Amino acid sequence: MSSILTKDLKSNLEETRSRLLSERQALIQAAQSEAEAELDKTLQYIEQLLGASGDSAPSAPAASTASPKATKAPAKSKAKAAAPVAAEPKKAKGRKSSKSFDASVLKSEFKSLKAMQAIVEVLGSAKEPLSIDDLIDQIYDPFDPAEMSKARMSVAITTKHAERRGLLKKVQDNPSRFQAV
Known part of the structure; x- marks a missing residue:
């Protein structure tokens, strides 16, 4: 050395x-x-x-x-x-994945959308209400599992904003499940 x-x-x-x-x-x-x-x-x-x-x-x-x-x-x-x-x-x-969670980086199919728009689109095409973890899996590429709480918080905040705008509704608590309006 x-x-x-x-x-x-x-x-x-x-x-x-x-x-x-x-x-x-x-x-x-x-x-x-x-x-x-x-x-x-x-x-x-x-x-x-x-x-x-x-x-x-x-x-x-x-x-x-x-x-x-x-x-x-x-x-x-x-x-x-x-x-x-x-x-x-x-x-x-980062053992499993060296990528850190970035709320603004969505999967390629949602690249032109913002997170809220992607969430509403996924919920609109879903047959049943989805949990926050389901939404994370569908709109974000795999990331470091240690940052899952950060991802959950980000999606929870985004869904709350979308709910206030009337774009989706919460249909269940613990775990929270949402569906498009």
């Missing part, structure tokens, strides 16, 4: 390693704060969709967003310095 590395690259990597080790706790706190903020936003959005008042949710994101601002400089330097290192674990993670 040392034959591949030049002296400049090796010294740069050693400097980056020592800097990351010294800034480790600040980076961990910044990442944790950002993750908490994203989770709070998602929970607040879900509560809005469910019709809950969510009085406790707005205070949580405000508290967690103050922390990332204070530690934003280390987070930026982490992104630049750790980018080559971060690429390797991602490749090793």
Whole structure:
């Protein structure tokens, strides 16, 4: 491995390693704060969709967003310095499928449609009501199974919007099943 590395690259990597080790706790706190903020936003959005008042949710994101601002400089330097290192674990993670879920990338037969239009089209041609998992299987190509919860949330939100627009209706809970109107 040392034959591949030049002296400049090796010294740069050693400097980056020592800097990351010294800034480790600040980076961990910044990442944790950002993750908490994203989770709070998602929970607040879900509560809005469910019709809950969510009085406790707005205070949580405000508290967690103050922390990332204070530690934003280390987070930026982490992104630049750790980018080559971060690429390797991602490749090793995806065992069955290396593709991550992207809600905007539909199967080729639905490529010209948006997700909501594809869902309505699939439900319109279905003989019986379909669950969220059925819809995912029919409109998206296979993706990493670890991202199934992300896919379910995306399709659930989209079906809720379509239901509000009167394009489909929910006919069953647990598991939710939908049919075209």
